[in-house]
Amino acid sequence: MEYLKIIGNKEISGEVTISGAKNAALPLIASTILAKNEINIGNMPNVVDINTFLKLIGKLGGTFEKDENQVKINALSIDKTTATYDIVKTMRASILVLGPLLSRFGHCEVSLPGGCAIGQRPVDLHLKALEQMGAIIEIKHGYIQATAPEGLKGAKIVFDKVTVGGTENILMAAALANGETTIINAAKEPEIEQLCDVLVDAGVKIEGIGTSKLIIQGTNKELLEFKDFDIIPDRIEAGTYMCAAAITNKKVKINKVIPLHLEAVTAKLEEMNFEVIQDETSLTVCPTDEIKPVNIITTEYPGFPTDMQAQFMALATQANGTSTIDERLFENRFMHVSELLRLGADIHLNGNTATINGQAGTLNGTDVMATDLRASSALVLAALVAKGETNIHRIYHLDRGYENLEGKLTQIGADVKRFTE
Numbered sequence: 060m061e062y063l064k065i066i067g068n069k070e071i072s073g074e075v076t077i078s079g080a081k082n083a084a085l086p087l088i089a090s091t092i093l094a095k096n097e098i099n100i101g102n103m104p105n106v107v108d109i110n111t112f113l114k115l116i117g118k119l120g121g122t123f124e125k126d127e128n129q130v131k132i133n134a135l136s137i138d139k140t141t142a143t144y145d146i147v148k149t150m151r152a153s154i155l156v157l158g159p160l161l162s163r164f165g166h167c168e169v170s171l172p173g174g175c176a177i178g179q180r181p182v183d184l185h186l187k188a189l190e191q192m193g194a195i196i197e198i199k200h201g202y203i204q205a206t207a208p209e210g211l212k213g214a215k216i217v218f219d220k221v222t223v224g225g226t227e228n229i230l231m232a233a234a235l236a237n238g239e240t241t242i243i244n245a246a247k248e249p250e251i252e253q254l255c256d257v258l259v260d261a262g263v264k265i266e267g268i269g270t271s272k273l274i275i276q277g278t279n280k281e282l283l284e285f286k287d288f289d290i291i292p293d294r295i296e297a298g299t300y301m302c303a304a305a306i307t308n309k310k311v312k313i314n315k316v317i318p319l320h321l322e323a324v325t326a327k328l329e330e331m332n333f334e335v336i337q338d339e340t341s342l343t344v345c346p347t348d349e350i351k352p353v354n355i356i357t358t359e360y361p362g363f364p365t366d367m368q369a370q371f372m373a374l375a376t377q378a379n380g381t382s383t384i385d386e387r388l389f390e391n392r393f394m395h396v397s398e399l400l401r402l403g404a405d406i407h408l409n410g411n412t413a414t415i416n417g418q419a420g421t422l423n424g425t426d427v428m429a430t431d432l433r434a435s436s437a438l439v440l441a442a443l444v445a446k447g448e449t450n451i452h453r454i455y456h457l458d459r460g461y462e463n464l465e466g467k468l469t470q471i472g473a474d475v476k477r478f479t480e
């Protein structure tokens with residue numbers, strides 16, 4: 060297994076360029092199941108989760124060619140409809156093939172994703188919505204067995220809870236359904252907006268893009284003619300590097316971003332007394348005389364993202380005073396707390412609220428363990444300001460979602476090296 064060795068307190072400065080968004084790319088790769096043509100996708104992040112999803116497309120019978128950040132996918136040849144346990148267990152996002160496979164083939168089997176490190180993460184809302192569209196769903200032998208012998212029909216779906224993956228699955232199912240589907244209480248994340256835009260470019264009529272009410276006119280099983288496209292920049296990767304600048308209290312310019320997607324993150328950094336300079340495609344975080352504490356509640360976009368919670372917790376350890384973080388989306392997304400404690404942080408947990416008593420210069424390097432993707436990036440951030448050497452173990456979590464992390468951090472002056480243990 061590989062680990063990262065980080066020597067803290069190096070001179071950080073310079074520029075970082077952000078890769079394509081993993082969480083936009085995954086549903087977009089799934090959406091190619093709806094296509095009748097070969098599609099070229101640019102700005103594809105070179106991370107493990109993308110390779111896993113492409114492998115799934117291959118297992119279903121599709122073909123792909125990957126060249127760095129460019130991927131060519133032809134899903135027309137898909138002739139299998141089972142997403143097997145061996146893939147789903149390594150990546151929950153595999154559930155995103157459920158909607159497109161069912162709408163194209165009228166049946167499919169997807170291994171039921173289990174719980175994960177950040178919470179139970181059920182998929183009941185995906186299944187209920189598909190049933191409302193006429194699907195018959197049974198859970199047998201650990202698999203979601205879905206059929207729609209007469210095809211999926213448009214329906215009015217009211218999500219009980221805002222769900223990113225659920226909205227994506229139903230959007231893709233609705234694209235080939237018979238008639239009009241309305242999704243109420245839809246997620247509004249930029250990743251969903253891009254999925255809508257790509258489907259619209261492929262000829263699907265969608266109203267309400269970017270809002271919580273989406274109206275989709277299905278093509279009644281007519282496959283779509285996709286246009287080539289580029290993946291949007293990764294707002295969470297960008298936010299993580301903004302925190303790298305903030306925690307080290309140095310100036311770093313983050314290039315190739317959509318600042319609008321980072322408004323909640325930028326606002327919290329400003330509350331913490333950092334100046335953030337914005338232009339059309341970049342954000343520059345500038346150092347401050349005093350890092351102020353902050354109170355954060357995670358919520359759906361455009362609110363503060365749960366995927367940035369762990370990184371801000373690391374940052375709050377360096378603030379002058381007491382911060383609070385209230386995690387409202389996932390029930391178990393505080394696995395990084397015990398590892399931050401090992402580095403010397405003063406954090407108290409009470410249910411879903413963490414109280415962080417911050418003070419600059421209090422962290423000391425040691426061995427810590429990565430537990431999920433964003434928790435791992437919080438440990439990397441903490442290590443940048445910990446005294447001495449921090450070894451971060453189980454970094455395969457980081458490789459799932461951060462392209463060239465060591466390269467990008469090294470470029471801004473950090474001392475980060477990868478070793479095998």
Ligand code: EPZ
Pocket residue numbers: 082083085152178179180181182183184185186220221222223224225365366388389390432433460
């Ligand atoms: C997406 O997960 C992201 N993953 C997550 O990013 C992100 O943390 C999450 O959205 C929230 O923003 C991808 O885009 C691949 P949800 P998703 O359905 O779609 C509950 C990362 O680090 N829920 O919006 O799985 C659920 O348990 C990852 O990159 C149900 O109860 O999230 C959670 O509490 C981790 N029933 C809440 O809704 C359902 O059927 C939001 O989950 C579905 C969800």
